[in-house]
Amino acid sequence: METWQKLLQASITRPADLTRRFGIDSRPLEEVAERYPMRVNPYYLSLIKSAGDPIWRQAVPSAEELTDFTCPEDPLEEENQSPVPNLVHRYPDRVLFLVCSECAMYCRFCTRKRKVGGEEMAITRTSIEEGLAYIRSRPEIRDVILSGGDPLLLSDERLEEILKALRAIPTVEIIRIGTRIPVVLPQRITPALVRVLRRHHPLYINTHFNHPDEITESSSRACARLADAGIPLGNQTVLLRGVNDDPSTMKRLMQKLLAIRVKPYYIYQADMVKGTDHFRTSVEEGLEIVRALRGHTSGMASPAYVIDAPGGGGKIPLLPDYLQNLGENVVLKNYLGESYTYRNPPRPAEAEESRRVVNAHP
Ligand SMILES: *Cc1c(COP(=O)(O)O)cnc(C)c1O
Numbered sequence: 016m017e018t019w020q021k022l023l024q025a026s027i028t029r030p031a032d033l034t035r036r037f038g039i040d041s042r043p044l045e046e047v048a049e050r051y052p053m054r055v056n057p058y059y060l061s062l063i064k065s066a067g068d069p070i071w072r073q074a075v076p077s078a079e080e081l082t083d084f085t086c087p088e089d090p091l092e093e094e095n096q097s098p099v100p101n102l103v104h105r106y107p108d109r110v111l112f113l114v115c116s117e118c119a120m121y122c123r124f125c126t127r128k129r130k131v132g133g134e135e136m137a138i139t140r141t142s143i144e145e146g147l148a149y150i151r152s153r154p155e156i157r158d159v160i161l162s163g164g165d166p167l168l169l170s171d172e173r174l175e176e177i178l179k180a181l182r183a184i185p186t187v188e189i190i191r192i193g194t195r196i197p198v199v200l201p202q203r204i205t206p207a208l209v210r211v212l213r214r215h216h217p218l219y220i221n222t223h224f225n226h227p228d229e230i231t232e233s234s235s236r237a238c239a240r241l242a243d244a245g246i247p248l249g250n251q252t253v254l255l256r257g258v259n260d261d262p263s264t265m266k267r268l269m270q271k272l273l274a275i276r277v278k279p280y281y282i283y284q285a286d287m288v289k290g291t292d293h294f295r296t297s298v299e300e301g302l303e304i305v306r307a308l309r310g311h312t313s314g315m316a317s318p319a320y321v322i323d324a325p326g327g328g329g330k331i332p333l334l335p336d337y338l339q340n341l342g343e344n345v346v347l348k349n350y351l352g353e354s355y356t357y358r359n360p361p362r363p364a365e366a367e368e369s370r371r372v373v374n375a376h377p
């Protein structure tokens with residue numbers, strides 16, 4: 016058995032297993048773990064410094080998960096936009112293809128909390144075949160995002176089969192993998208796995224670091240292996256109350272990601288997902304955090320801040336109010352809050368119009 020398999024097997028799945036080490040009363044949490052599965056492997060557990068810290072909050076069930084009466088189960092209406100099970104086709108040229116229902120850890124804030132780790136998401140050989148057939152039948156799909164659950168929990172062989180089948184579709188230009196494995200179980204990024212992945216370029220990986228303490232020697236090594244194989248690495252962070260909801264933590268995270276060759280891609284406003292209400296921050300706080308990045312550190316460390324619109328509207332970018340006024344004079348505010356003016360040239364149609372007017376009255 017490989018190291019990562021042993022780590023996964025040694026995962027804690029019951030809150031009671033935490034009581035001795037952290038001295039907490041785990042009884043109220045047992046019910047939570049029954050509703051939403053818990054899985055914390057010894058590697059991720061080792062990153063927890065004390066009960067309630069940002070790593071703990073992401074991994075350990077909280078009683079608040081059962082007292083959320085605000086958020087719906089599937090706010091993004093993924094089920095409505097699924098032409099076949101486990102494939103979401105929301106945008107014109109790309110699809111989200113769910114190929115694994117398991118994760119190396121069950122994040123308490125997960126957007127697919129309704130599906131992961133349980134029986135509901137039954138991803139079978141048949142559902143994957145159906146997904147592939149759908150992609151084959153739609154030549155407009157040029158970008159396939161493998162997601163789940165975590166696709167990198169599949170065996171090397173199974174992953175190779177899926178990647179090969181996708182690469183055999185000439186209209187598929189790029190493949191992306193969304194995975195939290197480099198963060199929660201970096202030991203899974205083995206040389207053998209990397210050999211499989213690098214055979215299917217252009218292949219991108221988007222990972223999911225949420226806190227600077229998740230950037231360790233092990234996760235850095237995992238990302239280095241992937242980057243050395245020519246795989247461009249992006250990161251999607253979710254803005255989470257009590258985890259990364261302050262400007263200095265977020266800035267440190269973005270800077271540390273660049274240092275391990277991971278380019279910050281998105282910061283997500285937390286989705287309105289049932290059982291995760293206690294993680295949500297206000298949009299105003301999100302804008303403050305984004306404002307504290309742009310200009311104050313490199314543009315490379317300033318990802319787009321987006322809300323995935325409830326109702327399935329897709330990702331909508333949000334910007335602090337840098338643009339003060341449009342028109343002949345564009346008034347702008349820089350990162351220090353100082354105003355600047357840019358003289359707008361007329362648009363081609365307006366320029367044409369004014370030339371005609373001039374010619375008509377010589
Ligand atoms: C996020 C997402 C994508 C990918 O969006 P990009 O902005 O291209 O990264 C595609 N499909 C669905 C359903 C998504 O939620």
Ligand code: SF4
Nearest residue numbers: 118121122125164195
């Ligand atoms: S790894 Fe991703 S899909 Fe799995 S529980 Fe965490 S956030 Fe959800």
